[in-house]
Amino acid sequence: MKLPSRACALVVGGGPAGCAVALGLARAGASSVVVERSAGRRFQIGETLRPSVGQVLTRLGLEDAFSTQRHLTSHAIASSWGSEALEVDNRLFDPAGPGWHLDRARFDAWLRREAAQAGALVIDDAKLRACARRAGGWDVVLTCADQERSMRVDVLVDATGASASVARRQGARRLVYDRMVGWSRVFDDDAPVQEGFLLVEATEDGWWYSVPLPTGGLLVVFVTGPDDRGAATTAGWTARLAGTIHTRDRVPGVGAAPPRPWAISSARLDRCVGPDWLAVGDAASVYDPLAAIGVEKALRTGADAAEAIVAGPAARADYLAGVERDFESYLSLRCAYYCAESRWPSAPFWRRRRQIDPTRATVRLSPHAMLGLSPGDPVALPPEVETILSPREWTRLRDVIASGAVAAHACAAALRPHADARHGDRRIVVALERMLDHGTLRCPSP
Numbered sequence: 001m002k003l004p005s006r007a008c009a010l011v012v013g014g015g016p017a018g019c020a021v022a023l024g025l026a027r028a029g030a031s032s033v034v035v036e037r038s039a040g041r042r043f044q045i046g047e048t049l050r051p052s053v054g055q056v057l058t059r060l061g062l063e064d065a066f067s068t069q070r071h072l073t074s075h076a077i078a079s080s081w082g083s084e085a086l087e088v089d090n091r092l093f094d095p096a097g098p099g100w101h102l103d104r105a106r107f108d109a110w111l112r113r114e115a116a117q118a119g120a121l122v123i124d125d126a127k128l129r130a131c132a133r134r135a136g137g138w139d140v141v142l143t144c145a146d147q148e149r150s151m152r153v154d155v156l157v158d159a160t161g162a163s164a165s166v167a168r169r170q171g172a173r174r175l176v177y178d179r180m181v182g183w184s185r186v187f188d189d190d191a192p193v194q195e196g197f198l199l200v201e202a203t204e205d206g207w208w209y210s211v212p213l214p215t216g217g218l219l220v221v222f223v224t225g226p227d228d229r230g231a232a233t234t235a236g237w238t239a240r241l242a243g244t245i246h247t248r249d250r251v252p253g254v255g256a257a258p259p260r261p262w263a264i265s266s267a268r269l270d271r272c273v274g275p276d277w278l279a280v281g282d283a284a285s286v287y288d289p290l291a292a293i294g295v296e297k298a299l300r301t302g303a304d305a306a307e308a309i310v311a312g313p314a315a316r317a318d319y320l321a322g323v324e325r326d327f328e329s330y331l332s333l334r335c336a337y338y339c340a341e342s343r344w345p346s347a348p349f350w351r352r353r354r355q356i357d358p359t360r361a362t363v364r365l366s367p368h369a370m371l372g373l374s375p376g377d378p379v380a381l382p383p384e385v386e387t388i389l390s391p392r393e394w395t396r397l398r399d400v401i402a403s404g405a406v407a408a409h410a411c412a413a414a415l416r417p418h419a420d421a422r423h424g425d426r427r428i429v430v431a432l433e434r435m436l437d438h439g440t441l442r443c444p445s446p
Contacts, residue, residue, distance in 0.1 A: 003142070003149045004121070007031040009309060010140055010153040011120075012128045012166050017281025017298035018159030019111035019122075023060045024306025026118035033151070034115060035126040035142055047295045048074050048198045048211055049100045056299045062114060069110060072214040074099035076197040080246050081207075082340050088197075101196070102295065103214040128166065131156060137276060155309050158279040159302070162286050167269055167279040176390055177331065178266040178353065180206075180223055182289070183231040183259040187252045188217040200290070201247045204344045205230070205240065208247045209289070220251055223264060223289070225349050234258050264289060266334065268327050273320040280305045285327045288334055297326075352386050363426060365433045367409035373401055374442045384438045388431040405444045408432055 009025060011018045014036025022032045049071075057063040075098050077089045116122045126144040137154045158166035164174060198211045206224030213219055222231050222240055231237040237259045241248050268285035272278065281298035301323065308319040338353040345351065381394045389397075393415050400406055400414045411432060412425040435441040 003144070003151055004031070004033070006152045007033050007121075008153070009033075009155045009157050010035070010128070010138070010151075011157040011159055013037075013159030013161065013281075013283070014112050014115075014122060014124070015108055015159060015161065015281065015298065016111055016295050017283070017302040018157065019108075019115045020056075020060060020299045020302025021157050021159065021280055021306045021309075022115040022120035022122070023062070023111075023118050024303045025309065026115065026120050027061060028306065028310045030306075030310055032120045033142075033153070034112070034120055034122045035128060035144075036112070036122070036124050037127045038125075047102045047104060048077075048292055049102060049295060050292065051097045051099055053099075053296045053299070054097070056296065056303055059303050060299065061118075065110075065114060069107070071103060071107070072101040072196060072212060074101050074196060074198060078197050078199045078246070080201040081337075082202070082342065084245055086246055101198075101211055101214055106214075107295075131166075131169070133276065154276065156277040157305060157309075158277065158283040159281055161282045162263075162265065162267070164269055164279055164283040166277065167272065167274070167283060170274050170277055172269045172271050172274065172279070174267050175270055176265055176267040177388070178288070179226045179386075180264040180288075181226050181228075182221045182223045182262040182264050183237055184219060184221040184262055185237065185256045185259055186213070186217055186219050187256045198292075199247060199250065201244050202341045202343070203240070203243055204347045204349075206349050207290075207341075208241075208244055210247055210250060218250065218252065220247065221262070221289075222259075225352070228349070231259055232261070266331070268323070271320065272323050273316045278305050278308065278316060278319065284323050285330075287330055290337055291330060291334065348383060352383055363429050363433070365408050365429055365436070367407065367412075369408045369443055370405040371401060371408055371411055371432065371436070371441050372405040372444045373398065374439055382435060382438065382440045384434045384440065385431040388427060388434070393428075401441075 008030040009021065009032040011021050011032055011034040014034050018034055022034050025032045054063055057066050075090065078086055080086050112122050123142070123144055126142055128140060129143045129148060130141040132139045137152055138156055139150065139152055142149045142151070156166055158164055160166060164172065168174070196212055198209060201208045205228060206222060208220065208222050210218055210220040222237060224231060231240050241251065265286050266288050269279055269283070272284035280301045282294070284301055287294060287297065304319055304322060308315040338350065341350060381389065381391045385394070396415060397411060400411060408429070412428045415428050432441065436443065
């Protein structure tokens with residue numbers, strides 16, 4: 001394999017987002033190199049694509065080719081959310097057509113082939129070793145087949161997923177709005193699953209989703225809080241399954257491997273665009289799987305980023321604004337979804353997620369209010385702000401006010417290096433207000 005001495009873009013990560021960037025650039029006549037560190041070896045949870053994915057596939061010139069891939073058709077989504085009743089969204093007569101249950105390994109491999117056929121250089125089992133910004137681009141060193149290769153590129157694209165390893169090298173920080181964990185198991189039964197639909201079911205400690213796999217069998221995932229280890233063992237997972245109404249009836253009786261953890265978050269970078277670099281897909285922002293648009297978002301942001309690269313630096317501000325705008329819309333929609341489930345108002349999982357969007361909240365706290373810790377203050381991150389502050393931020397706040405009452409504006413200033421640049425101190429102030437309401441903090445008498 002001969003590495004070119006120069007290319008328009010180096011795309012680090014060969015998943016859907018990275019391949020979409022390469023395809024978009026190739027269609028515009030721009031060169032790119034895609035490096036993928038673990039092609040085909042990573043565990044992929046799978047995905048159900050909505051019919052709306054056809055729009056971005058058309059943008060990338062992939063709609064006809066995708067139709068030949070024969071992924072499992074999804075004609076319905078069933079949900080038990082807000083009540084025990086099972087509601088079915090039937091797509092048989094949807095003008096946009098059906099959705100699809102993806103074989104992710106096959107889908108990703110197909111995208112890499114399409115990117116290569118379009119003109120991108122796709123290198124498997126390769127990684128970015130070093131990068132240094134120079135005037136008008138980057139000098140990069142790649143490790144390919146245990147050999148180091150150097151080249152120059154105009155733009156770096158971070159498509160490394162939630163790790164955002166390239167963007168974080170450039171000083172970008174991940175803002176985490178919520179953390180959960182999915183305990184997944186795959187059931188391989190001799191009798192194939194007949195119901196070709198995605199099923200979502202809420203329970204007191206979290207929610208379940210199950211979906212047939214194109215390769216056969218059934219994927220079943222229990223989504224719960226990160227501190228809930230009750231489903232970490234096969235016995236615990238099975239006991240939680242027994243508490244469902246609909247999911248347990250479709251799970252085959254054949255055994256499966258022990259539960260496998262899958263980190264879930266709602267998060268984004270504080271900036272997904274910088275001097276001659278962009279982040280796409282999950283590197284830019286991560287959505288709750290309840291939104292069911294992970295792959296579609298990856299393809300769309302990849303296509304948008306390619307257009308921004310071709311159009312020049314001025315267009316990248318529009319790309320950044322679009323990613324931030326979409327994430328804010330997602331937060332509002334996510335809040336509405338979790339608020340729609342009201343059967344367990346005191347359950348920790350639901351109480352922590354039926355909270356207002358801190359980026360849109362009305363601030364009531366005076367900046368001059370004096371704040372102190374209540375007696376017996378918790379060492380761990382308080383539950384009422386688990387979806388707003390990080391453990392590191394809580395530790396910093398405790399250190400600031402441990403020796404006595406401190407003004408609210410001073411508390412915000414202490415956490416300002418961790419603040420969201422777009423919304424300023426609002427997220428931090430909302431967290432302070434919530435801890436006052438719950439008694440974690442207090443306003444000492446003068």
